[in-house]
Amino acid sequence: MALLGEAAMILAFDIAPNAISEHDHWHSHEHLHERMSIPGFLRGSRWSSKDSSPRYFVMYEVSDLETLSASPYLDRLNNPSVWTAKMMKYYHGMNRGFCRLVFSGGYGLGSYCLLLRFSPDPEHEVALRDWLARKALASLHKKTGLVSAHQFEAALTPEMTKEQRIRGKDSGVDWVLLVTGYDKDAVGELAAAELSVTELERHGCINLVSCIYQMEHSLSRTEIEIPDSTD
Structure with missing residues (x-):
């Protein structure tokens, strides 16, 4: 199986150039570990492009959509570390x-990815969904050089939290390949x-x-030490 859960949080953003080095250190050594300690978070991965904007793509694979509206996650967002x-002030x-996962093919994650964010034309939404699942994505993972293909659709509106208030209001995500x-x-x-x-x-x-x-x-929940809540 390529992805570890039935849903994911998809993020795409830029970081102020003078904070990129610290951001990457913080994200790898504090933030990913913190997120993976939240019940239902299964794996987090950070991807970057030095030639495009947004520079960063981050994905958190979660067991289900309810994980992203449950109190353990919201409590963390409203009580960020120093x-x-x-x-958060460096995010742009x-x-x-x-998002819920609506199609998944292949196994594992390759070291490169094509990320496509878009909305469906309402008049062609049903036909587009069918074309993606039956033709465009169905056997992509079998092509030489590729390993997995996935489609996501936004299914839950994120709440406003303290973290978001610090960095400014987020824009949404609709469909993702x-x-x-x-x-x-x-x-x-493939992109061409x-x-x-x-x-x-x-x-x-x-x-x-x-x-x-x-x-x-990339960091999974099984790779970190999770504090014992009874201590």
């Missing part, structure tokens, strides 16, 4: 969506052909943002 509160253009692979050229060819902006718009995608990212860090 370091987290500091880093945050796009954040609580994520294709991962071990070969950067294969991912690039089968899942190009032109091809996706032809099938009813609007407000499309396409970007290729490389994974920087």
Whole structure:
């Protein structure tokens, strides 16, 4: 199985250039560990692109959508650490969506990915969903250089929390396609052909943002020490 849960939080954002080094250190050594200690969080991964904006794509795989509206997660968002509160001030253009997984093919995550964020044209939504599942994504993971393909759809509106108030109001995420692979050229060819902006718009995608990212860090819940709540 490629993904670890039935839902995911998808984030795409930029960081002030003078804070990039500290952001990456904080995210790897505090934030990912903190998030993975929350019940229902299964794996977090950070991806980046030095040539595109937004620079960062972060995905938190969770057991179900309810994880993202439950008190353990909301309590953490409303009580950020001192370091987290500091880093929130450097975030720009945050796009954040609580999404259900509607299609998944392949196994594992490759080190490169094509991330496509868009909305469906209401007049073509049913046909677009069918085309993605039956044709566009169905066998992508079997192509040389690729390992997995997924489709997400926003299903829950994030609450306003203290973290968001510090960095400013987030923009939403609607539909997302994520294709991962071990070969950067294969991912690039996909972005230029089968899942190009032109091809996706032809099938009813609007407000499309396409970007290729490389994974920087991945951490799963099984890899961290979770404090004993009885202590």
